[in-house]
Amino acid sequence: MSWYPCRFDGGGTQAVVADAIVALPNLRHFTLDTTRYDAPLPLLRLPPLISLNINGSNVACDEVTRLGQVSECIARSPHLSSLTLVRDYHSRPGLATSFHYVLKNTNDSKCPPLNLTTLTLSGFYVRLDDTILPHLRNLRSLTIAGFMDPSHITLDSDVIDDENLPTVDNAQYAAPFPDLWKALKTVGVELSHLDVQHMSNALVEYIDSYSGLQALKIYIPDYSHDVKSPGADEADAFWDALGKRHGGTLRHLDVNSGCEGEFCFSRSRVAAVKQCKHLVSLSVPIVTSKRYQDEDSDLPKERARDVVSAISNPDLEDVDLTKFRYCSLTQWPFTFQDFCS
Secondary structure (H helix, E strand, C coil), X not given: CEECCCCCCCHHHHHHHHHHHHXXXXXXXXXXXXXXXXXXXXXXXXXXXXXXXXXXXXXXCCHHHHHHXXXXXXXXXXXXXXXXXXXXCCECCCHHHEHHHHCHHHCCCCCCCCCCXXXXXXXXXXXXXXXXXXXXXXCCEXXXXXXXXXXXXXXXXXXXXXCCCCCCCHHHHCCCHHHHHHHHHHHCCCCCEEEECCCCHHHHHHHCCCCCCCEEEEEECXXXXXXXXXXXXXXXXXHHHHXXXXXXXXXXXXXXXXXXXXXXXXXXXXXXXXXXXXXXXXXXXXXCXXXXXXXXXXXXXXXXXXXXXXXXXXXXXXXXXXXCCCCCHHHCCCCHHHXXX
């Protein structure tokens, strides 16, 4: 059951729909967009679920109550395997903005750990410790967007102060992004699907620690003004790990970049991509400036030819080279067929 309340749905109408939904005896999968939801939440009246998707939030809503009900719903669903939680705005570190708060009712000794295989989080602080990791021991798919990194929160950060959100010790419920990958690597969680908006040496080391990745979607932010940003060594290790560790299983590869740099596709990446013999979709940003080229030519057409030369699966269904904002195929005076000639 998926429910997306519309702009002109009144609270009374939503309450009637909610009553009908909770009366469904065999309901096991539930999705609710709370952005325009005005009625009392039905989460505490739902039967035990297998998948739960709560998408959206509003500054005017009582975030503590909303996420508290999400937590109780999760605790009443011992067979929950898929969890998606998306917050639309960022707040300063606090208990209610952390993944710990969402799972607070499952940490009772009487409740066995969840068996989450799919997890999507956006706008939450995350710290994987002995409280959280037991629920992720069989995790196979992870999507993290809008990751809240406490090390990036400063007094002038563009975040919202909410008096209703109880603040706590940041270190207890929030950790920098690299710590997440170190924790997953330590406990041996091997993801088959990963969607993330981040790059660090810890992430590269995690990807290089196992085999079996089937789908990778990664956005690499613009680190050009960060002296501690990942550089050429990390980029080489990243592409090498994809080919050597996951070349036999990787089917979907989607790399996007906020700037033209070492993580973009260039001729030196051909060998790594060529090892991915089962790709059915490939989306990469290509570089055009001489700084990142292995030869004198800086033509986008040459880079596109390199991508085609790296494709080793004749059954590849989709190729997208338009990701990079400075290289749009729609502006080029040739077609994809030209690359194959």
